[in-house]
Amino acid sequence: MTGAGAQGGAPGSDRRVLVGVTGGIAIYKAVELVRGLAREGFAATVVTTAAARRFVTPLTFAAVSRGPVLDDESAWQSTGGWFEHIDAAREADVMVVAPATANTLAKMAAGIADNLLTAVYLAFRGPVIVAPTMNWAMYEHPATQENLRRLAGRGVEVLPTGRGELACGEEGLGRMAEPEAILAAVRRAFAVAAEGPLCGRRVVVTAGGTRERIDAVRYVGNRSSGKMGRALADEAYLRGAEVTLVATHAVEGAPYTTVPVESAEEMAAAVRESTAAADVLVMAAAVADFRPREAEPGKIERGQRETLGLELERTVDVLAAAARPGLLRVAFAAEAGPRIDRAREKKAAKGVDLLVFNDVLAEGVGIGADENEITILTGDREIHVSRRDKRACAAAVLDAVEEALP
């Protein structure tokens, strides 16, 4: 990657990001994004379109980035003529366009370079991320969809838009990705360039507790929050993996594929399908061992009953059902007490490559908590990770995965 240059940003930083800002109402989130980049030590150079300047002044971006803000005016005023587009492109490592209007996306897809931002895009040779945002009808228009497909086909990372209330007051798909998700995409672009062991590998992660139906409204469940699985999926994404998260709870703002499931059976089907061409499966979900033998289609009424018996049967073994040569499997063993001996037995019985042991009775860690304390059992080692946040635990698990990958 190219590094130093005279375009400013966080002084001394060799991680240089070009932020293209266009005239979409979500521009206020771009201010937050640039602020976040500066806070993380990236050197941000902002390039705005004329429409963007009508929403937010260059001064705002300059203040939050502590770096230069370029536009058509600055380009035409530079003494040597219009070379800012070449200089800006040459000196950056990653380019991100947020918000990306329908107009600018169309120009990027067509190769039109009639302003500084689109000229910089054409001159830039590194990874490009776009965060589209617009009214749902503009977003769904075949022209916009075709432009996004063309850009994605050329390797541009097109971040998914969210569904919800849009600035125009209508409901639909078209909300821009949140600044944190865009930041994650930028961090990932740097990781991909560094070509780490997980880069380009397909990683499937499961998260959350399964819900096994009793009747139309009730279920047998557990206290798993899905935080450990989410942390693992986020960390794998940041290391450049192609991530699929199979989750039993809503996943907000994930920049990778998510598959919603409810029961162990649904999870097994989703895992089987998504691991067909995967390299790694990390089973962080708390899958129910038993489910009601028969689920009532309606609602069981209380009536005059004093008790209600439930007959339970074993659920499918999701991990075993996904086993195939070439798939590195990571299991979690939640034990009631410091029973590492049982975790060792489980590792042998399940034939997994790695097993992550945690004690669910330990205070303040594990199920539902923000922190965890784990021991990773590899083929020949036991790596103890003392109490820390789940992100750090996820990093330790993926370090072990990277080591175990063929």
Ligand SMILES: Cc1cc2nc3c(=O)[nH]c(=O)nc-3n(C[C@H](O)[C@H](O)[C@H](O)COP(=O)(O)O)c2cc1C
């Ligand atoms: C209040 C307002 C909000 C707008 N929001 C968006 C938007 O979210 N997405 C979009 O594609 N265009 C939006 N537009 C239209 C663009 O600003 C317009 O297409 C402009 O030409 C884009 O120029 P640029 O791509 O060079 O920034 C908005 C316009 C106005 C006046």
